[in-house]
Amino acid sequence: MNESRPRTGRPRSEQSRQAVLHAVDDLLVEVGYAALTMKGIAERAGVGRQTIYRWWSTKAEVLFEAAITDAAKELSDTPRATTIEDVVAYLDGAERFLTTSDAGLAYRVLVGEAQHDAEVARLLGSAALFEKPVHGVLTRAVDRGDIAPAVPFAEAAAILTGPVFYRALTGAARSEVPTAVLAAALLAAVRDLTH
Amino acid sequence: MNESRPRTGRPRSEQSRQAVLHAVDDLLVEVGYAALTMKGIAERAGVGRQTIYRWWSTKAEVLFEAAITDAAKELSDTPRATTIEDVVAYLDGAERFLTTSDAGLAYRVLVGEAQHDAEVARLLGSAALFEKPVHGVLTRAVDRGDIAPAVPFAEAAAILTGPVFYRALTGAARSEVPTAVLAAALLAAVRDLTH
Amino acid sequence: MNESRPRTGRPRSEQSRQAVLHAVDDLLVEVGYAALTMKGIAERAGVGRQTIYRWWSTKAEVLFEAAITDAAKELSDTPRATTIEDVVAYLDGAERFLTTSDAGLAYRVLVGEAQHDAEVARLLGSAALFEKPVHGVLTRAVDRGDIAPAVPFAEAAAILTGPVFYRALTGAARSEVPTAVLAAALLAAVRDLTH
Amino acid sequence: MNESRPRTGRPRSEQSRQAVLHAVDDLLVEVGYAALTMKGIAERAGVGRQTIYRWWSTKAEVLFEAAITDAAKELSDTPRATTIEDVVAYLDGAERFLTTSDAGLAYRVLVGEAQHDAEVARLLGSAALFEKPVHGVLTRAVDRGDIAPAVPFAEAAAILTGPVFYRALTGAARSEVPTAVLAAALLAAVRDLTH
DNA sequence: AATTAATCGAGACGGTACGTCGGGTCTTTAC
DNA sequence: GTAAAGACCCGACGTACCGTCTCGATTAATT
Known part of the structure; x- marks a missing residue:
């Protein structure tokens, strides 16, 4: 029941698609975003330039598709025994992703592009990259009775993610405060939202 | 004992400097960062291209100089009666700056550039744009005895700024939670850092 | 004893062949040779691109096949009562063909290509487009005793065709000299070759 | 009293101009017109592509400027003792130019382009490449009393140039007729124009 | 009827030149 | 020595065609 399926002509080459995505991944790390060009991607991937333009509009779009899967995986939420451990794991994971991961570099660059490109913002x-794992953490916290069901998840996501996100993007130095202490403070703040 | 002071030749034109800064300000809003070019700035300012390159290295640098003064002014901290009012004012000011101000647009764009340009990051x-007003708020809070002197200011800045910053840069919708509630929760979290 | 005859499989589509030839004819007039592309021909003809490449090597070759029949027809030699009338008719026909006919436009374009493409030249x-009608004219002139049998036909063809050809291809304005006068002069020149 | 002279800015580089013209000259002979690209010219000349587009519209225009001086020189008319010798020299010179000279190759290619590019035709x-030397030959012939002053020079140019031009562009083989015989015949034809 | 094989339209493929745009530099004259 | 002007070399942009390569679908002649 697929609509708009082209039934004629040569089908899209999955091999070329993969080659482009890998080329973008590699080049971002090797030469940086400023030197990441459509021409360079095409040459690295051994692919015609038109083939990229045929399937993606901008290099940001290619980068998004290339990095988003890894990004989601690195931020995936694995349940811990207690809520505070869940929060600590989330904060550590988010910080590691944003500051040291290749996918995190891609994400930060895309956030940068999003500031002046509405399509990238969309x-x-x-992707709701941070919202998803936060949702898992909060859902379990509600189940355990650690926070009220009425807690607004979106606001909680901003509270839990914000500090790490802010530090990573502004380049502010990592604080001497242990993650456990920060986690407890933020969890309390989330709880306070329903008071 | 003045070093590197040019004592001969035509002096730098303050008029040209202003023209360039205003041109950047205007163009950012009019055409967006993607279409902001050195050539365009020069033409808009009625200035030779070389004149820009003589005094600034990159367009990010020009943009920084053009926007930073306004940005600092818009984020300046004006003391309120109570600490919670101080925090509310800070959160509101930061959000307004980031989401609706021209200087805030410039700042967000620069944060974006900073993700792949170390010089912009530096x-x-x-500029310590957010750290300065947070410092004022926290200092007065300590004076009033509302928070312990031992509170790590850098971490507190991340907690207070992070949620607003995260929402503004990721385009997440403003929550239905009133600023006063958020302020109270975050202030409590800051307090929790020293427990 | 037929060589290389395919005895099985789908036979060549005469309909597609005609469609291609007509498309080339039409497009040459409509968009000009510079904008005449294989892609455009295929789309206009409603034919796959491969189908063109299967049967012709270059667009010049298609153009040749598309125009040569009409060209030969337009230059065909119809006997007149006297040799001078024959020559006048030939000159008029050649000029009309080269300057106003669609087939003549195709021919001039092909002559242009031939200057840097040996295959087109071949x-x-x-086709011996001009040589054939000249041959007819000269043969009848010999029969009538108007020129010597020893007249070198190739040279005569150059003398009779050259002036018209030169004017048509260089865009030189048509002279005020009546064709009859020119014909007489050239016919005399042809006669002089054997003196 | 020069009009429209720009008095400011960097002046046009004569060195770049020469480099482009020489590159075109060389490349035409080396790779042929079909493979003569703006990109290739720029690279060969060590010049930016934009620099070419700034001063010339098409590669045909560059080729024209590169070849026309040499072409005019090779076709230049040097007076002989008699009119028949003048004509023989002209015919030989024109044939040599069109069939063996580099400038002649450029000229033939340009004639080809002119068939579908009005600007090149213009x-x-x-340039009036052939008209000029013919004018010299005819003027002296009139002075000597060999032809009538009333002879239409344009038509005479077509008669004298046409046969050679036709043979060169259609690739027809050089006839066995000696140039002297042809020259005499064509000169007689020119004379006949006023009878 | 089933099989075989070459054709067909369609359209994606890797390439390459197009003409333009912007980057950063250089070379003029004017101040 | 700085300024405006504008040409310079360079290289990426996004597009258009090139000629080739799959696809599924046709269309005969051969089994």
Whole structure:
């Protein structure tokens, strides 16, 4: 029941698609975003330039598709015994992703592009990269009775993610405060939202 | 004993400097960062291209100089009667700056550039745009005895700024939670850091 | 004893062949040779691109096949009562063909291509477009005793065709000299070759 | 009293101009017109592509400027003792130019382009490459009393140039008729124009 | 009827030149 | 020595065609 399926002509080459995504991944790390060009991607991937333009609009879009899967995986939420451990794991994971991961570098760059490119902003928003794992953490916290069911998840996501996100993007130095202490303080703040 | 002071030749034109800064300000809003070019700035300012390159290295640098003064002014901290009012004012001011101000647009764009341009990152870090007003708020809070003197200011800045910053840069929708509630929760979290 | 005859499989589509030839004819007039592309021909003809490449090597070759029949027809020699009338008719026909006919436009374009494409030159040479009608004119002139049998036909063809050809291809304005006068002069020149 | 002279800015580089013209000259002979690209010219000349587009519209225009001086020189008319010798020299010179000279190759290619590019046609017409030397030959012939002053020079140019031009562009083989015989015949034809 | 094989339209493929745009530099004259 | 002007070399942009390569679908002649 697939609509708009082209039934004629040569089908899209999955091999070329993979080659482009890998080329973007590699080049971002090797030469940086400023030197990441469509021409360079095509040459690295051994692919015609038109083939990229045929399937993606901008290099940000390619980068998004290349990095988003890894990004989601690195931020995936693995349940811990207690809520505070869940929060600590989330904060550590988010910080590691944003500051040391290749996918995190791609994400930060895309956030940068999103500031002056609405389409990139839309793409990133649709990924809900941080919202998803936060949702898992909060859901379990509600189940355990550690926070009220009425806690607004979106606001909680901003509270839990914000500090790490702010430090990573502004380059502010990592604080001497242990993650456990920060986690406890933020969890309390989330709880306070319903008071 | 003045070093590197040019004592001969035509002096730098202050008029040209202003023209360039205003041109950047205007163009950012009018055409967006993606279409902001050195050539365009020069033409808009009625200035030779070389004149820009003589005094600034990159367009990010020009943009920084053009926007930083306004940005600092818009984020300046004006003391309120109570600590919670101080925090509310800070949060509101930061959000307004980031989401609706022209200077805030410039700042967000620069944060974006900073993700792949170390020099821009260094510039932005040196401005300590959010750290300064947070410092004022926290200092008065300590004076009033509302928070312990031992509270790590850098971490507190991340907690207070992070949620607003995260929402503004990821385009997440403003929550239904009133600023006063958020302020109270975050202030409590800051207090928790020293427990 | 037929060589290389495919005895099985789908036979060549005469309909597609005609469609291609007509498309080339039409497009040459409509968009000009510079904008005449294989892609455009295929789309106009409603034919796959491969189908063109299967049967012709270059667009010049298609153009040749598309125009040569009409060209030969337009230059065909119809006997007149006297040799001078024959020559006048030939000159008029050649000029009309080269300056106003669609087939003549195709021919001029092909002559242009032939200057840097040996294969096109070979094709054009094999058509002997002007040589054939000149041969008719001269043969009848010999029969009538108007010129000597020893007249070198190739040289005569150059003398009779050259002036018209030169004017048509260089865009030189048509002279005020009546064709009849020119014909007489050239016919005399042809006669002089054997003196 | 020069009009429209720009008095400011960097002046046009004569060195770049020469480099482009020489590159075109060389490349035409080395790789042929079909492979003569703006990109290739720029690279060969060590010049930016934009620099070419700044001063010339098409590669045909560059080729024209590169070849026209040499072409005019090779076709220049050097007076002989008698009119028949003048004509023989002209015919030999024209044939040599068209069939063996590099400038002649460029000229033939440009004639080809002119068939579907009105601008090139205009350029070539303005050069009056063959008309000029013919004018010299005819003027002296009139002075000597060998032809009537009333002879239409344009038509005479077509008669004298046409046969050689036709043979060169259609690739027809050089006839066995000696140039002297042809020259005499064509000169008689020119004379006949006023009978 | 089933099989075989070459054709067909369609359209994606890797390439390459197009003409333009912007980057950062250089070379003029004017101040 | 700085300024405006504008040409310079360079290289990426996004597009258009090139000629080739799959696809599924046709269309005969051969089994």
